[in-house]
Amino acid sequence: xxxxxxxxxVGLVAAAIPALLHLLERRVPPEAEFPPLRYxxxxxxxxxxxxxxxxxxxxxxxxxxxVLIVLAAARPLVPARTGGATVxxxxxxxxxxxxxxxxxxxxxxxxxxxRLRAVARGSxxxxxxxDRVWLILADGxxxxxxxxxxxxxxxxxxxxxxxxxxxxxxxxxxxLVDAEPLPxxxxxxxxxxxxxxxxxxxxxxxxxxxxxxxxxxPQPPANRGIGTARVTDGAVTVGVVGTPGAAAAAVxxxxxxxxxxxxxxxxxxxxxxxxxxxxxxxxxxxxxxxxDELRADDRRxxxxxxxxxxxxxxxxxxxxxxxxxxxxxxxxxxxxxxGVGGGRGPDVSIGERPDGRGGARxxxxxxxxxxxxxxxxxxxxxxxxxxxxxxxxxxxxxxxASSVAGIDGIQVTRRYRLxxxxxxTVVARVNGEPWLVRDPGEGRVLLLGSRLDTAxxxxxxxxxxxxxxxxxxxxxxxxxxxxxxxxxxxxxxxRTRGTDTVGAxxxxxxxxxxxxxxxxxxxxRRLLGAEVLEDPAFAAARFAGTGRADGSxxxxxxxxxxxxxxxxxxxxxx
Amino acid sequence: MTDVQRVDLLDPAEVARLGGIEIVAQxxxxxxxxxxxxxxxxxxxxxxxxHRAYQPGDELRYLDWKMLARSDRLFVKQFExxxxxxxxxxxxxxxxxxxxxxxxxxxxxxxxxxxxxxLALILLRQRDATGLITFDEAVRExxxxxxKSGQWARLVRGLVRTPDxxxxxxxxALVRLTALLARRGLVVLVSDLxxxxxLALTALRYLRHRGHQVIVVHLMDPAEAELSGPPEVRFRDPxxxxxxxxxxxxxxxxxxxxxxxxxxxxxxxxxRHGIAYHHVLTDMPFGMALRLLA
Numbered sequence: 060x061x062x063x064x065x066x067x068x069v070g071l072v073a074a075a076i077p078a079l080l081h082l083l084e085r086r087v088p089p090e091a092e093f094p095p096l097r098y099x100x101x102x103x104x105x106x107x108x109x110x111x112x113x114x115x116x117x118x119x120x121x122x123x124x125x126v127l128i129v130l131a132a133a134r135p136l137v138p139a140r141t142g143g144a145t146v147x148x149x150x151x152x153x154x155x156x157x158x159x160x161x162x163x164x165x166x167x168x169x170x171x172x173x174r175l176r177a178v179a180r181g182s183x184x185x186x187x188x189x190d191r192v193w194l195i196l197a198d199g200x201x202x203x204x205x206x207x208x209x210x211x212x213x214x215x216x217x218x219x220x221x222x223x224x225x226x227x228x229x230x231x232x233x234x235l236v237d238a239e240p241l242p243x244x245x246x247x248x249x250x251x252x253x254x255x256x257x258x259x260x261x262x263x264x265x266x267x268x269x270x271x272x273x274x275x276x277p278q279p280p281a282n283r284g285i286g287t288a289r290v291t292d293g294a295v296t297v298g299v300v301g302t303p304g305a306a307a308a309a310v311x312x313x314x315x316x317x318x319x320x321x322x323x324x325x326x327x328x329x330x331x332x333x334x335x336x337x338x339x340x341x342x343x344x345x346x347x348x349x350x351d352e353l354r355a356d357d358r359r360x361x362x363x364x365x366x367x368x369x370x371x372x373x374x375x376x377x378x379x380x381x382x383x384x385x386x387x388x389x390x391x392x393x394x395x396x397x398g399v400g401g402g403r404g405p406d407v408s409i410g411e412r413p414d415g416r417g418g419a420r421x422x423x424x425x426x427x428x429x430x431x432x433x434x435x436x437x438x439x440x441x442x443x444x445x446x447x448x449x450x451x452x453x454x455x456x457x458x459x460a461s462s463v464a465g466i467d468g469i470q471v472t473r474r475y476r477l478x479x480x481x482x483x484t485v486v487a488r489v490n491g492e493p494w495l496v497r498d499p500g501e502g503r504v505l506l507l508g509s510r511l512d513t514a515x516x517x518x519x520x521x522x523x524x525x526x527x528x529x530x531x532x533x534x535x536x537x538x539x540x541x542x543x544x545x546x547x548x549x550x551x552x553x554r555t556r557g558t559d560t561v562g563a564x565x566x567x568x569x570x571x572x573x574x575x576x577x578x579x580x581x582x583x584r585r586l587l588g589a590e591v592l593e594d595p596a597f598a599a600a601r602f603a604g605t606g607r608a609d610g611s612x613x614x615x616x617x618x619x620x621x622x623x624x625x626x627x628x629x630x631x632x633x
Numbered sequence: 634m635t636d637v638q639r640v641d642l643l644d645p646a647e648v649a650r651l652g653g654i655e656i657v658a659q660x661x662x663x664x665x666x667x668x669x670x671x672x673x674x675x676x677x678x679x680x681x682x683x684h685r686a687y688q689p690g691d692e693l694r695y696l697d698w699k700m701l702a703r704s705d706r707l708f709v710k711q712f713e714x715x716x717x718x719x720x721x722x723x724x725x726x727x728x729x730x731x732x733x734x735x736x737x738x739x740x741x742x743x744x745x746x747x748x749x750x751x752l753a754l755i756l757l758r759q760r761d762a763t764g765l766i767t768f769d770e771a772v773r774e775x776x777x778x779x780x781k782s783g784q785w786a787r788l789v790r791g792l793v794r795t796p797d798x799x800x801x802x803x804x805x806a807l808v809r810l811t812a813l814l815a816r817r818g819l820v821v822l823v824s825d826l827x828x829x830x831x832l833a834l835t836a837l838r839y840l841r842h843r844g845h846q847v848i849v850v851h852l853m854d855p856a857e858a859e860l861s862g863p864p865e866v867r868f869r870d871p872x873x874x875x876x877x878x879x880x881x882x883x884x885x886x887x888x889x890x891x892x893x894x895x896x897x898x899x900x901x902x903x904x905r906h907g908i909a910y911h912h913v914l915t916d917m918p919f920g921m922a923l924r925l926l927a
Binding site for chain 2: 087088089090091092093094095096097098099100101102103105106110113
């Protein structure tokens with residue numbers, strides 16, 4: 060048995076009071092003459108046994124009365140059945156309130172988040188002073204603190220554009236509570252338990268940590284959302300996600316508020332909507348769906364840059380594949396061949412050495428075919444002020460590039476190691492070593508570790524070669540990063556370098572948030588190690604592992620009974 | 634005149650404040666006799682001897698109507714054996730009799746003295762020879778039974794002269810009485826009876842065997858009948874060194890039962906031996922006590 064106020068047990072010393080009073084009453088009583096002493100002695104003789112029992116009984120009852128009152132003051136905690144517990148043993152508690160985008164779905168006219176907030180609030184409200192409490196929202200941050208502050212956080216929690224990985228959150232919460240030296244440890248998962256919110260792996264929950272998960276609504280509504288919106292080749296491709304089998308919905312594309320296209324798409328499908336010819340520059344558009352129960356995924360913004368084709372010059376030493384690719388791009392109007400049609404000089408030069416004479420603003424330098432010229436090229440690079448240079452031969456391996464589409468995994472059989480620069484300027488790697496780098500110097504040099512030749516790499520023979528050359532001359536050579544995508548409230552943030560806009564990040568919710576189907580209970584139990592409980596059962600099960608009832612009322616009731624018995628013995632047995 | 638104005642029916646303590654034993658006894662007797670129509674103690678002889686002046690309370694059947702017709706004065710006739718009633722009043726003067734449970738009450742001794750004086754006055758007015766013996770552990774005062782004038786004053790002096798004693802040795806005193814009461818008569822024992830019942834009854838039985846009519850007046854203070862007092866108290870016997878510590882509230886019920894049982898035992902034992910027994914509380918008006926004895 061534990062006590063909420065163990066110091067009160069010091070009062071048990073008071074249990075000696077009746078015995079002490081009994082002894083103190085042994086002091087010399089007042090004397091009086093009483094002639095019929097013989098009657099008195101006779102009465103006492105007859106009552107001696109009864110009085111002795113009475114005194115003993117009263118002593119026991121009074122001592123018991125004090126003991127009961129003192130124990131009640133110490134607020135004993137006695138084991139209680141589920142639901143009957145009024146207090147609990149000190150508990151380390153982490154409440155995971157999943158306010159991710161999917162929690163904004165309206166079910167029965169009420170956002171799911173309202174229900175989740177109420178349940179989370181119930182968990183936090185039942186915490187006591189001896190508990191250690193954390194609150195984890197969709198941002199994954201574990202907030203510790205006093206109950207009132209966490210309750211205020213729960214009350215103010217709105218639908219977040221962030222996705223919550225429940226498995227990771229449960230693991231994090233379990234580690235937090237497990238580190239606390241308290242008798243009980245619990246994790247309350249208050250979530251809509253989307254299937255997509257569960258990671259592939261199983262959350263590691265230490266022994267002794269109890270995980271309770273609120274059961275999701277029985278039947279989430281069918282949902283459609285825009286999962287992706289990307290601009291390629293003058294058209295925006297809009298991917299629709301959501302509940303499999305849901306009916307198609309109208310996708311509307313707007314650019315600067317003007318509708319430029321509309322199409323029908325069902326979840327799992329993608330539609331391409333052509334964009335009108337636009338002046339060079341950065342543009343922002345949006346793809347929207349008709350409103351449904353989950354509004355957060357009904358709109359997604361996208362950004363792209365409309366740029367004039369780069370003017371490229373490629374000397375003979377660049378190789379035939381480069382020349383062929385440039386010819387294809389020139390036919391498509393995506394590049395201009397410098398020197399053709401007069402006009403301004405080349406924007407980009409592709410060759411074995413930096414083009415110091417042609418006046419190109421950016422040089423794409425490939426390794427010289429003759430190894431003896433590597434030193435000469437390195438000196439030219441150094442003269443341009445760039446840190447990068449060609450090193451020794453590197454090992455073959457696949458290309459790894461995140462910012463250049465289509466070349467990932469293409470084999471490189473021959474290459475030079477690129478050395479001397481910073482990692483931040485690496486565009487692609489082979490075997491973890493830089494393969495394509497951008498020299499940040501004024502010379503705007505891009506270095507390739509391999510010649511664009513099938514003897515060096517399979518890239519020229521791959522379908523991605525022409526797009527690669529396109530990206531190389533129109534985007535990478537100009538220092539433009541690709542349009543990045545990030546999780547967050549729908550918006551576009553542009554990156555600038557000097558006065559130039561060199562890139563953009565498009566924010567939107569994670570496409571997985573649109574899939575509202577709840578994970579099966581068995582899966583939740585297996586992956587999170589959680590008991591999945593409906594609202595009432597969840598409320599009853601909270602702290603039930605160490606559920607304790609305040610026994611003071613029972614003791615006080617018992618004390619009252621003892622007091623009544625004592626009164627009866629004291630009065631009726633005279 | 635209503636009953637409440639009669640002295641014999643007033644509170645004994647209030648009556649005692651009227652004066653000494655004589656005054657009180659006379660007042661009580663006057664009131665008592667005014668309330669009854671015949672003398673309570675009547676002789677059993679029928680042989681006329683002399684006349685005496687009528688006194689209130691005398692039975693009218695003894696009134697000499699011829700004398701009334703001749704002299705217009707009231708005389709009653711007295712008979713030969715009427716003066717032969719010899720009454721001895723035995724008054725317990727032990728220390729226990731000097732106790733009272735409340736200051737507003739008379740001690741048992743004071744009550745007994747006044748009751749004995751009143752009784753003696755009634756007897757003497759009936760021309761019965763009345764004597765007195767006071768005793769504690771020994772016989773303290775003996776006033777032989779006489780009927781002559783001044784006898785009542787002697788009896789009262791005997792009562793007054795007897796100090797409060799220490800112990801009670803009733804049997805010894807009663808044995809002494811048997812020698813003093815050679816002629817059979819009436820013996821009235823006024824006592825709180827706080828002595829060994831068997832021993833006392835042996836003596837009383839002996840008196841009864843000698844042909845005496847015996848009346849026992851058991852005096853008791855109301856505080857002796859119902860136990861009360863502080864939460865805890867050491868009660869000490871005034872006649873001995875014995876003491877006992879009790880909690881009156883705890884013992885009151887059993888004590889009351891014990892007292893009632895003791896009274897019943899005295900009453901039963903006395904009845905068995907032809908002895909009249911009367912239990913008198915010291916807050917009982919004297920008139921009522923006398924009526925018990927009548």
